[in-house]
Amino acid sequence: MADLEFLARQGFAPDAGPPKGLPDEIPITLTINGERRALHVRPWTTLLDLLREDLSLYGTKKGCDHGQCGACTVLLDGERINSCLALAVTKDGSELTTVEGLAGKDGTLHPMQEAFIEHDAFQCGYCTPGQICSAVGLLKEGHAKTREEIREMMSGNLCRCGAYTNIVDAIEDVLAKGAAK
Amino acid sequence: MQQTSMHETHVGSPRNRVDGRLKVTGEARYAAEYTAPDLAVGYVVSGAIARGRIRSVDTKAAMAVPGVIQVFTHQNRPRTAWRAKAYQDEVAPPGTPFRPLYDDKILYSGQPIALVVAEDFEIARYAASLVRVTYETEPHETDLGKLREKAYKPPKTRSGMAPPPPRGDAEAAIGAAPFKVDESYRIAIEHHNPMEMHASTVVWEGDGKITVYDKIQGVQNTQSYITHVFGLSNDDVRVLSPFVGGAFGSGLRPQYQLFLAVMAALELQRSVRVMLERDQMFTFTYRPDALQEMAIGANPDATLQAIRHDAIGCTSRFEDYQESVVSWSAMMYRCDNVTTTYKLAQIDTYTPGDMRAPGAPTGMFALESAMDELSYKLQIDPLQLRLRNYAETEGGGGKPFTSKELRAAYQLGAERFGWSRRNPVPRSMKEGRELIGWGMASGMWEAMMEKTSARATLTIDGRLEVGTATADIGTGTYTILTQIAADALGLPMEKVTARIGDSSLPMSPVEGGSWTAASAGSAVHVACNAVRETLFKYARGMDASPLANADIGRVAFRGGRMELMADPSRYVTIQDTMRAGGVDRIEAEETAAPSRINQLRYAAYTHSAIFAEVRVDEELGRVRVTRIVDAVAAGKILNPKTARSQILGGVVFGIGMALTEESMMDHNLGRFMNHNIAEYHVPVNADIHDIEVIFVEEHEDKINPLGVKGLGEIGIVGTAAAIANAVYHATGKRIRHLPITVDKIIGEKEAA
Amino acid sequence: MNRFSYARPGSVADALREVASSPAAKIIAGGTNLVDLMKYNVERPTHLVDVSRLPGLKSIEETGEGGLRIGALVSNTSAAYDTRVQERYPLLSSAILAGATAQLRNAATTGGNLLQRTRCYYFYDAAVPCSKREPGTGCPAKDGVNRIHAILGTSDKCIATHPSDMAVALAALEAVVKVAGPRGERDIPLADFHRLPGDTPEKDTNLGADEIILAVELPEARFAKNYTYLKLRDRLSYAFALVSVAAALEMDGDKVVEARIALGGVAHKPWRVPEAEVMLRGKAPDRMVFETVADRILLGAKGYGGNDFKIELARRAVIRALSQAAAGTPQSQTDKRIQ
Known part of the structure; x- marks a missing residue:
């Protein structure tokens, strides 16, 4: 039997060793949506929190903060990753594309964004930036051709509103049109 | 509709979402995505035990972390209203609402016990881990199965949730019936898990005033909760929820992060944001489980003789949450002898709450499973059994329906699905290693309308703005309100702006129950009609008006003009009219309410016929839902595109309910253990195959001026039952306890 | 944090x-x-x-003995889609693609995958007791919610499972983990890399606290034709295995020359029973034989209530996986029909 008395005590001791208090921030550079930025980050800041909390780029969503939902998907050096599980300091020098960086400077939507609107591939919209970044990553990877493959390769993006079939329609449409960049 | 133009109307036509661009570009802002100068961030410390008292809280180490502003606990929280009633929000069930940080009592595992407020999120999260708490534990009970004897009839009924009165003598009729089913059914506790975690950003405006961005399905519910609890006036509190990242009922009642954020902001006189973590999304409301007993008796000719449906739902120790679990059994089919009971039993959790079609998929899982079981006993096709007992009035002897095209839904759904090709014998269909099963079920949900106000403002630049305080949780409310308004004044949708999710807008109930299209839609419709009439008056009064003697019914509003239907060359433009009238804006605020007479006279429901195909690898217990056809009768469909999405979403929810979703409680600890979305299995893309949605033509003219019934709930209602029935058809195994997981398919021993 | x-x-x-x-x-x-x-x-x-x-750990190279050396920092994606891996070790490629999601595989590394920790609910919840997380506090999973827990090799102190799919394939392929430490480099056979919980469930592996994984080495390929990775879980993707089976057969005509079978989701480490594998040698693939093999693998399996079903499920999964491998029809990770 487990020690249920354990439950009656809660909380951790503060970290004993260095660094005390607010540690020095570490300088890094990131190219975010084409713009090179010199930033100072604390070691525990994730890419997701950096984007949202520090840079006010709220397009990238926090849906679980644990790599379980895909809402925070961004393209890191062209590959899709969960930004919630990436410490910013470890990505020094990388190139990052978020949903804010997909449309053209003139506001022309990326074909995937267009397709999502046309196929009604979202409802509440909260998973949508992650879905779209993920789908753009999927196009580049080139491993998914059939609906079945799209479904499997998009399974890292949860949609609680249940827009899955429309998401697959949208991606299939973009694939068919060969509109991938 | 007043619109009699030959031109295509927006209402009834598929339209892309008007907020689509904002959502695909990441510009749509949700509750945690507003900022303010000097914004502080709160992080909730969650309790570990299920019942007892907090013996001590030590916040010293947390307070010592540089950047920590304050740690709130029950010991130092600011004073709030002392009466429990002040915490009762617009949709609270009877009882004493949970009051965060109220005292040292622990009412459930995961209860918020402290709020750490710091300069930023990471500091707050770290400091929260340093809050030291000790507890005095008391015995808890979280196992509904052990509480059958302690079930009670709620002394105070939640409005509309009383089980219907019995009719005939069900007990005797069941006893006498030559064919009967008498079984127990259960579902699993489910958590809503919208993709956006609950969050509130409270902007301190100075002078005791706050602006609150809340994840809520009703901004005015949040507003009145705040004013009652914190003793503020409506002028001090403005609540906004322009975008809500899903809710499914979890945002009907103000949740504890709102209380904590407002409390901290008022006390610190500073803007504060609190966003919950995903594991904390398992520390408030959920879909309750219920112990259900269902008996059905029938004659050899397959006519139902009796139905008995008893349910014991779980609730918390502090509120009597109630939902409609058994009432469907009294209404769905023609049957003279029906008795239903609905009781509650208290477990040590937070109060359960409304989750997509609250009660309906729970009760309908029992009813529609039992009907399926009965069909095999009678050796009649399950669809024929339903048609044989089709209720032309509520339950066969009650009120007439405002409209009911379920028969057409059965027919169209069956045709598209290919139901007639079904071999009725279980285990008779196979492809490769997989057994194939076809099952069906019916669904119903009440078509409601709630009193709602809306404002419409037409300006001389030809733009129309409509507003009401409802919400769009992904349902498409922005889009349908835009369509309704555009049609009323004959404007292109680009000229119309719908504003919602703002407590300063005209009164609206919470967004829920599938009543929003009917309620907010009707309100916008009547407000726009008032503008239309004023405008027309000006038009008639213009010098040499071509419409001088026209009747408004013979005038078409289109393309920014009012023109005679009989002779479209005779017209005036909106702008000329307003200029001539000397006005640069025409505004109207109107209220739409349901017709009480019709409500008394008629019963109004949406219906569905849902057909499911499953493929089961019996040896390995894998069930795949490969095809769903859902035929829905829901009155007027305002936007077939967003409407279809609503049904798709409900069906996906139902697939999750049937196969994967289950909040697993450790009864020793009194704690949900799979409190994350890696282990609480919401369906993923790979789980969802073909879903076809059919909207049956259904003329509806009694419940509201638009003839709309609502679609948010009906998609889920019969889905789990249809899948369970398909699993039976595939395997010959009747699974009466959801979800249908691997273990239940393979059983303990080798399958037959 | x-x-x-x-x-x-x-x-x-x-x-x-x-x-x-x-x-x-x-x-x-x-x-x-x-x-x-x-x-x-x-x-x-x-x-x-x-x-x-770190330089030099991100590439996949020939070993010189006919094998392949996968650097510790090679991403799961890169390993799974590497043409040499796909052609010579398709079992490994398949297992990697059965795990996690495209996003996670892009970020996760070969070394990290081996070191991932259990998904036990109690381990993950710092508010409740767990001897793996806090030695001596006990294991509430044993009489709690244990649907996902181990049926083999458990101890009184811990019934957690190792969650990796990749490691299961590596176990079947008899890979070797190359590690560096203060005392130089050493090899740890995959079978010895992960450990059973015993009295020290806090230790997942035999890797020293001061050691770093450099690479995983695969011996010369023998199982590129008759193999499968069959993963059973609570939804059709993005879920950890309830039970998984990596099966690899070397065939000579219709006779089995050599068999490897590793199970995931059932123990604190990828589960192999060499005695069971030997039973297939020289035999023609046949369900009866597979059943005996499965029974041997699951000898001593023990359930804790919620996971009792895993014993029968694992047995059936072994049988199915062996028939897939023998038939040369490996399980697709996208087509959810099980062959």
């Missing part, structure tokens, strides 16, 4: 020094599990050593 310092050493030697500098130092590469656990306060390192840029 707690407070910690951060270092990004430029060489393996420097990394080893950094790791040795603090008893609560942790190595981070992809971070997909460590950062997750740090947010739950399950891991609270005081020093983080970022090895993600």
Whole structure:
């Protein structure tokens, strides 16, 4: 039997060793949506929190903060990753594309964004930036051709509103049109 | 509709979402995505035990972390209203609402016990881990199965949730019936898990005033909760929820992060944001489980003789949450002898709450499973059994329906699905290693309308703005309100702006129950009609008006003009009219309410016929839902595109309910253990195959001026039952306890 | 997350020094599990050593003995889609693609995958007892919610499983883990890399706290034709295995020359029973034989209530996997029909 008395005590001791208090921030550079930025980050800041909390780029969503939902998907050096599980300091020098960086400077939507609107591939919209970044990553990877493959390769993006079939329609449409960049 | 133009109307036509661009570009802002100068961030410390008292809280180490502003606990929280009633929000069930940080009592595992407020999120999260708490534990009970004897009839009924009165003598009729089913059914506790975690950003405006961005399905519910609890006036509190990242009922009642954020902001006189973590999304409301007993008796000719449906739902120790679990059994089919009971039993959790079609998929899982079981006993096709007992009035002897095209839904759904090709014998269909099963079920949900106000403002630049305080949780409310308004004044949708999710807008109930299209839609419709009439008056009064003697019914509003239907060359433009009238804006605020007479006279429901195909690898217990056809009768469909999405979403929810979703409680600890979305299995893309949605033509003219019934709930209602029935058809195994997981398919021993 | 310092050493030697500098130092590469656990306060390192840029660990190379050496920092995606892996070790490719998601596989590394920690609910929840997380506090899973827990090799102190899919394939392929430590380099056969919980469930592996994984080496390929990775889980993708089976057969005509069978989701490590594998030698693939083999593998399996079903499920999965492997029809990771 487990020690249920354990439950009656809660909380951790503060970290004993260095660094005390607010540690020095570490300088890094990131190219975010084409713009090179010199930033100072604390070691525990994730890419997701950096984007949202520090840079006010709220397009990238926090849906679980644990790599379980895909809402925070961004393209890191062209590959899709969960930004919630990436410490910013470890990505020094990388190139990052978020949903804010997909449309053209003139506001022309990326074909995937267009397709999502046309196929009604979202409802509440909260998973949508992650879905779209993920789908753009999927196009580049080139491993998914059939609906079945799209479904499997998009399974890292949860949609609680249940827009899955429309998401697959949208991606299939973009694939068919060969509109991938 | 007043619109009699030959031109295509927006209402009834598929339209892309008007907020689509904002959502695909990441510009749509949700509750945690507003900022303010000097914004502080709160992080909730969650309790570990299920019942007892907090013996001590030590916040010293947390307070010592540089950047920590304050740690709130029950010991130092600011004073709030002392009466429990002040915490009762617009949709609270009877009882004493949970009051965060109220005292040292622990009412459930995961209860918020402290709020750490710091300069930023990471500091707050770290400091929260340093809050030291000790507890005095008391015995808890979280196992509904052990509480059958302690079930009670709620002394105070939640409005509309009383089980219907019995009719005939069900007990005797069941006893006498030559064919009967008498079984127990259960579902699993489910958590809503919208993709956006609950969050509130409270902007301190100075002078005791706050602006609150809340994840809520009703901004005015949040507003009145705040004013009652914190003793503020409506002028001090403005609540906004322009975008809500899903809710499914979890945002009907103000949740504890709102209380904590407002409390901290008022006390610190500073803007504060609190966003919950995903594991904390398992520390408030959920879909309750219920112990259900269902008996059905029938004659050899397959006519139902009796139905008995008893349910014991779980609730918390502090509120009597109630939902409609058994009432469907009294209404769905023609049957003279029906008795239903609905009781509650208290477990040590937070109060359960409304989750997509609250009660309906729970009760309908029992009813529609039992009907399926009965069909095999009678050796009649399950669809024929339903048609044989089709209720032309509520339950066969009650009120007439405002409209009911379920028969057409059965027919169209069956045709598209290919139901007639079904071999009725279980285990008779196979492809490769997989057994194939076809099952069906019916669904119903009440078509409601709630009193709602809306404002419409037409300006001389030809733009129309409509507003009401409802919400769009992904349902498409922005889009349908835009369509309704555009049609009323004959404007292109680009000229119309719908504003919602703002407590300063005209009164609206919470967004829920599938009543929003009917309620907010009707309100916008009547407000726009008032503008239309004023405008027309000006038009008639213009010098040499071509419409001088026209009747408004013979005038078409289109393309920014009012023109005679009989002779479209005779017209005036909106702008000329307003200029001539000397006005640069025409505004109207109107209220739409349901017709009480019709409500008394008629019963109004949406219906569905849902057909499911499953493929089961019996040896390995894998069930795949490969095809769903859902035929829905829901009155007027305002936007077939967003409407279809609503049904798709409900069906996906139902697939999750049937196969994967289950909040697993450790009864020793009194704690949900799979409190994350890696282990609480919401369906993923790979789980969802073909879903076809059919909207049956259904003329509806009694419940509201638009003839709309609502679609948010009906998609889920019969889905789990249809899948369970398909699993039976595939395997010959009747699974009466959801979800249908691997273990239940393979059983303990080798399958037959 | 707690407070910690951060270092990004430029060489393996420097990394080893950094790791040795603090008893609560942790190595981070992809971070997909460590950062997750740090947010739950399950891991609270005081020093983080970022090895993600160490030179020489990001490539896949021939070993010279006909095998393949996969650098510790090769991403799961790169390993799964590498043409040499796909052609010579398709079992490994399939297993990797059965796990996690495209996003996670892009970030997760080969070394990190081996070191991922259990998904036991209790381990993950810092508010409740767990002897793996806090030695001596006991195992509430044993009489709690244990649907996902182990049926083989459990101890009184822990019934957690190892969650990796990749490691299961590597176990079947008899890979070797190359590690470096203060006393030089050494090889750990995969079978000995992970350990059973015993009295020290806090230790997942036999890797020293001061050691770093350099690579995983695969011996010469023998199982590229008759193999499968069959994973059974609670939804059709993005879920950890309830039971998985890596099966690899070397066939001579219709006779089995050599068989390898490793199970995932059933124990604290990829589960192999060499005695059972030997039973297939010289036999023609046949369900009766497969059943005997499955029974031998599951000898001594024990359920804890919620996971009782796993014993029968694992048995059936072994049988099915062996028939897939024998027939040369490996399980597709996208087509959810099971062959």
